[in-house]
Amino acid sequence: MxxxxxxxxxxxxxxxxxxxxxxxxxxxxxxxxxxxxxxxxxxxxxxxxxxxxxxxxxxxxxxxxxxxxxxxxxxxxxxxxxxLTGTTARQQALIHMMQKRADDQLIDAIGIYFHHATPGLGESLQAYKSPEWTHRKQWGERSLAKFASGMQYFNSVLATQPHVAGEHFSMADITVFAALMHASAAGVPIPPELSALAAWQARIAERPSVKNRxxxxxxxxxxxxxxx
Ligand SMILES: N[C@@H](CCC(=O)N[C@@H](CS)C(=O)NCC(=O)O)C(=O)O
The missing domain is CATH 3.40.30.10 (Glutaredoxin)
Structure with a gap:
């Protein structure tokens, strides 16, 4: 492969x-x-x-x-x-539901902010974006607000259960972790009051698959x- x-x-x-x-x-x-x-x-x-x-x-x-x-x-x-994607029908459904929320609210949202409201990956990619900077920046900043409320949502989830889709580590945890990694690189940290999200992130960072990757x-x- x-x-x-x-x-x-x-x-x-x-x-x-x-x-x-x-x-x-x-x-x-x-x-x-x-x-x-x-x-x-x-x-x-x-x-x-x-x-x-x-x-x-x-x-x-x-x-x-x-x-x-x-x-x-x-x-x-x-x-x-x-x-990672579920061995029972119930697990599969819950993992895919939370995965979709993590995609929409976090990893896609921070990506739109990074690529459209900041210089992103630089000059070579400008041709693939809207030429109208004000429009692009507004769209990116709306997306950043979506990411911020997404972090609040996932904080509330992780205040009540150990992983994003319930008891077990899954694909949805990986997506939330990668989104927070992107946000950190784009200068958007986890706000200090979102302590359940930060504690979960610290725990996931210790998994061998993440730590030794x-x-x-x-x-x-x-x-x-x-x-x-
Ligand atoms: N929904 C896609 C998202 C993939 C994605 O956005 N990848 C980024 C890298 S982190 C990319 O290729 N960005 C280049 C660009 O947007 O120009 C997936 O799940 O694979």
């Missing part, structure tokens, strides 16, 4: 955590896609994922699977024990190009 992604980025991190949880890292070849250079918007990459985003999984038979949820479901089911850091070249 091949994974097209970029080290250090939040949606790729979701799949790298899944691979570590499922002990599949050695079975995957990582192909690095130059996001800052807009490689993911060129025809060769769009043939793999017409949405022009990473990660993408390529199976050995040449099938391309994109979208974090779909990739996670595939990898989670390989060993017949899909603990390869590809946590941005590539040195990316940091330089982004001006860090």
């Amino acid at each position: 091949k994974i097209y992604d970029r080290a250090g980025f939040p949606n790729p991190a979701r799949i790298r955590i899944v691979l570590a949880e499922k002990n599949l890292e050695s079975q995957v070849e990582f192909i690095s896609v130059d996001l800052i250079g807009a490689e993911h918007k060129q025809s060769a990459f769009l043939a793999k994922n017409p949405n022009g985003v990473v990660p993408v999984l390529e199976l050995d038979d040449g099938t391309f699977i994109s979208e974090g949820v779909a990739i996670t479901m595939y990898l989670d089911n390989l060993d017949g024990n899909p603990v 390869s590809g946590q850091q941005f590539e040195a070249d990316d940091l330089r190009r982004l001006g860090f």
